[in-house]
Amino acid sequence: MYSKISVVIPCYKEAAVIRDTLLTVHAFLKSRFERFEILVVTDGSPDETVSVVKDVQTNHPDIPIILFSFKKNHGKGAAVRKGILKSTYDPILFLDADLTISIEELESFLSALKNNVDIVIASRLLSGSHFEEPSPWHRILMARIFHLLQIFILGNFEFPDTQCGFKLFRRSAALNLFRKATIHRFAFDAEILFLARKNNYKITTLPVVIKRDPRNTNVRIIHDSLNMIFALFKIRLNQLLGRYRA
Numbered sequence: 541m542y543s544k545i546s547v548v549i550p551c552y553k554e555a556a557v558i559r560d561t562l563l564t565v566h567a568f569l570k571s572r573f574e575r576f577e578i579l580v581v582t583d584g585s586p587d588e589t590v591s592v593v594k595d596v597q598t599n600h601p602d603i604p605i606i607l608f609s610f611k612k613n614h615g616k617g618a619a620v621r622k623g624i625l626k627s628t629y630d631p632i633l634f635l636d637a638d639l640t641i642s643i644e645e646l647e648s649f650l651s652a653l654k655n656n657v658d659i660v661i662a663s664r665l666l667s668g669s670h671f672e673e674p675s676p677w678h679r680i681l682m683a684r685i686f687h688l689l690q691i692f693i694l695g696n697f698e699f700p701d702t703q704c705g706f707k708l709f710r711r712s713a714a715l716n717l718f719r720k721a722t723i724h725r726f727a728f729d730a731e732i733l734f735l736a737r738k739n740n741y742k743i744t745t746l747p748v749v750i751k752r753d754p755r756n757t758n759v760r761i762i763h764d765s766l767n768m769i770f771a772l773f774k775i776r777l778n779q780l781l782g783r784y785r786a
């Protein structure tokens with residue numbers, strides 16, 4: 541069983557929640573692992589996210605937090621990629637800063653990451669998944685359309701919920717996939733799973749409980765939807781042009 545782990549948390553406008561998140565994640569990891577690190581990656585957040593994280597670092601020097609803070613905003617995909625490529629341990633988890641999926645779900649994900657399994661992803665659409673608060677209708681619609689487009693553009697039938705922000709990787713798989721990744725914003729999960737299929741990684745999907753979102757989403761309905769559709773074409777084009785070859 542794993543005794544080490546790297547945890548990547550992409551952060552944008554998370555000043556209201558990031559302190560509690562870091563303390564909660566730390567308490568869980570400390571009880572479960574001999575060694576771990578929490579890589580916080582933030583980029584151009586207009587609020588106090590950076591100073592709150594620095595404050596936690598100062599007041600809790602026992603928490604192994606590594607902060608990457610960029611001036612310019614690049615997107616969630618770029619942030620997760622940065623954290624993963626700078627991480628040390630095996631396996632590697634990334635999760636959302638709002639903890640809408642609890643860090644305690646990690647236990648079942650670790651159990652699933654064995655034998656020949658390389659990647660364990662959460663899916664909100666499995667029968668065992670449960671929403672503490674219903675998703676807004678427009679987010680459900682966005683997710684359904686995004687999945688349909690993934691089928692048409694990428695041939696991705698397998699994963700109806702590519703976008704759930706809780707994914708655990710064997711280190712070798714994460715490094716291989718994120719080194720090849722090109723999508724900086726919200727469609728990056730679609731690219732990672734597309735590449736994972738092409739590289740014949742074994743992927744397991746688990747149900748999760750989705751908690752109430754403690755603050756507003758960063759997803760902008762029109763802007764991010766268009767950006768994500770454009771990204772699917774970019775992924776297909778990259779593949780046709782051979783840009784994903786090792």
Ligand SMILES: Nc1nc2c(ncn2[C@@H]2O[C@H](COP(=O)(O)OP(=O)(O)O)[C@@H](O)[C@H]2O)c(=O)[nH]1
Pocket residue numbers: 549550551552553554581582583613614615616619635636637638640705756757758759
């Ligand atoms: N570094 C970084 N993190 C981001 C960015 N956009 C979103 N995130 C993070 O990605 C995660 C998911 O974002 P969230 O707003 O909760 O999206 P939702 O759960 O789909 O509504 C959170 O941890 C955000 O802080 C970004 O541009 N940069």
Ligand SMILES: [Mg+2]
Pocket residue numbers: 636638640753757
């Ligand atoms: Mg969220």
